[in-house]
Amino acid sequence: MGSEILTLQLGHYSNFVGAHLWNIQELSFQYGSDNPSEINHDVLYREGITNKREVTFTPRLLLVDLQNSLGSLPEQGDLYEPIPDCSKENVIWEENSIEVQAGPSKIKNKFQRDLQDPVQSTKVLTKNYNLEETVNVWSDFLYARFHPRTVEVVKQYQHCNENTPFDVFPLGNAVWKTRQFSEDFTDKIRNYIEECDNFQGFHFLTDCTNAFSGMTSSCLEYIRDEYDRKSVLVFPVLPSSYPNINDQIEKSQSILNDSVRVINLALSFNQFDMYSSMFVPLSVGSKGWRQPGPERKFNNLKYNHTLPYHSSAILAAALDTITLKHRVKNSSFTLRDLIADLTINERKASAASIQIPFQIEENSDLLECLDNWNGPLYQSITPSCNLGIRRLMQHITLRGIKEEKLKKPMEKVGKQIELPAYRCNTIEEMLSLYLSYTTEATANNVTVVHSPLSVKTPFPKFFNNNGSNKQENFPIESIPLLAGIHNGSEIGxxxxxxxxxxxxxxxxxxxxxxxxxxxxxxxxxxxxxxxxxxxxxxxxxxx
Missing domain, CATH: 1.20.5 (Single alpha-helices involved in coiled-coils or other helix-helix interfaces)
Structure with missing residues (x-):
């Protein structure tokens, strides 16, 4: 039986995170494999048929962005219909009566050009395109392909237009209330849900520092009215960097911008508490309100927090991992179960964490790795929230470690046999035991998925092998990773x-x-x- 989820992405930075997320999903597909995937991709994906009777498998997704934010991506996509060539269109008007105005050119970067090339498209996952220098919008590194109904563009506002910024909560509310937008968007929601056999709820990815906070709040209110019994998990995402302000006059404007962001955040968090089932703020900025603050530090990761292409990849890796619990095969665990575990006493806000990559030596095992672990097992990626080790409700997911790396075999066991953890027979048992020793009065729920996170192109090449540059000669294609959702006093x-x-x-x-x-x-x-x-x-x- 299906257990479908509809994903909604609202806002430009949310679509950065979403582009990485769907890329990761696509690269986790296993075609004709003798080792079938552990992941039930039907939860987030839908099967369709093009006009040419070709079968497609695309994200069950609706996303919203502003005019001029799509780059070279056509609003309707090119999966079902080829992009029309205007020069070949027949028109019925006299030639002298037609005025032609050229819009801004949408130049594809090398990665996108290669994707369209039948020969080069088979090689893109193994090539290095230096996307740090060519990514301007999220579609520049998008590998996944979307259904024609996926993209919704706000016609009234343009991306990065300083004269008419889409920057305050009420503007998002106002766009939602326009008849054309709300009817079109809600029709698409209804169409997706009617296709489902056993629809269980929604994943939301949303900007919450600009007007998309208001649009999301209106959308949540609609969903609560129409689909009250369905679970709604919201991930508000905050950028880790804003444009530098140098001029004194601009600094004054920057202070106002900071205050506007705080107001948007307060209003949206209040609405998320009212209309969502749970919300989990995400950012690699440590503060996140007026300004993002210093970036979070991760071992063996050298990333540029000022690049949305980098910071959003970390958040997407966490999202893909922490949602595995209700997306794996042979499990009855649902989105509703996750929310029920973590929202006791009306604690609707939770925090997220990640350890990227999860550090385990090639010739080591999990028991040795955990026995020698120094410092926290994970790093918070929720702003103004440093996770402790006591009185938590938490779901932890570890991926990318095979059961044969659990512990040393008897013929090589040595002193390991003296450790209580050597009696553990599965990775789940061992990680649960470790958490019981390192956390106090905490309810731990552990999920283990053996398949690693794929980090092939177009995922950023920002991994550092213990200070060496081995990845230049031996590109890293997948990594083990640990991520979690937590609820405790630190969220307060x-x-x-x-x-x-x-x-x-x-x-x-x-x-x-x-x-x-x-x-x-x-x-x-x-x-x-x-x-x-x-x-x-x-x-x-x-x-």
């Missing part, structure tokens, strides 16, 4: 820090919000709700 600290920042702001000074229908009383109510949510994370409430 995150909410308190956002509440503190938002409380400093006088909403009446920001006309963009008041003219959009958000007055002082609305903002005060929002702050009160955030404070109430924060109180749910007091230790004396639970565990």
């Amino acid at each position: 600290d995150m909410l308190e820090s956002l509440h503190t920042e938002a409380r400093k702001i006088k909403i009446a000074k920001f006309n963009q919000f008041s003219s959009g229908g958000i007055d002082k009383d609305d903002y005060e109510e929002c702050l009160d709700n955030l404070f109430t949510l924060r109180e749910n994370y007091e230790d004396n409430y639970l565990l």
Whole structure:
């Protein structure tokens, strides 16, 4: 029986994360393999047929972005119909009556050109395209192909237009309320859901520092009205860098921009608490409210946090891994089960973590690796939230380690046999035992998937093999990885820090919000709700 999920992506940075996520999904397919995939791809994908009777397998996905944000990607895609050549179109008007205006040229980078070349397309996964220098929008590194109904463009606003920025919560609300947008978008949601045999809920990826926060809130309210019994898991994503401000006048504007972001975040978190089943903020910036703050550090990873192409890849790797629990075959665990485990006492906000890559030596085993592990097992990727080791509810997923690497065989066991962990017979048992020793009063749920994370092109080449440059001669194609979702008192600290920042702001000074229908009383109510949510994370409430 199916257990389908519909994914929605709203906003440009969310689509950066989504592009990596769908690339990872595509590269995890195993065609004609003697070792079938552990992952049930039908959860996130749908089968279709083109007009030429060709079978397709595309993401069950709806995404939204602004005008001029798609790069060379056609709005309807090219999977079902070829891109029309305007020069060959027949028109019925007289030639002298026609005025031709050329739009901005959409030049494809080398990666995208090779994808369209029947010969080169078979080689793209093994080539290095130096995408750091050629990626401007998320479609520049998109390997996956979409269904024609996937992409929705907001016609009223242009990407990176400083004169009419799409930057405040009410603007997103207003776009949703336009009849053309809301009817078209909700029709697409309904069409996807009607195709499903056993639809279980939604994954949301959304920008939450700009007007897409308002659009997402309106969409969530619609979903809660129409599909109240379905689970809704929201991943608000925050960039890890904003444009540098040098000029003194621009610095003044930057302070205002920072405040606008905080207001958008407060309003959207309040709505996520009201209309989602659970939300998990994501960023590789350690602070994330007015400014992202210093980037998170990962061993054996040298990434440029100012590049959305890099930072979004880390978030996508985490997302793909932490959602495996309700996407693996031969499991009855659902999205609803995940949410039920982590939202006790109305704790709807959770945190996420990652260890990328999970460091295990080629000639080592998991027991030796964990026995010699120094420091935290994972790094938080939720802003203003440093995860502790006590009183947590957490789901941990480890992927990419085979059972034969569990421990030394009896003929080579040595001193390992003296360790309690040597009695473990599976990776799941051993990791669960390790967590029971290293966390206090914590409920741990462990998932193990043996297939690693594929990091072939177009995934960034930012891995560092213990300081060496081996990857230049031996490209890394897959990695073991650990990721998790956590709920504990530290999430209350995150909410308190956002509440503190938002409380400093006088909403009446920001006309963009008041003219959009958000007055002082609305903002005060929002702050009160955030404070109430924060109180749910007091230790004396639970565990």
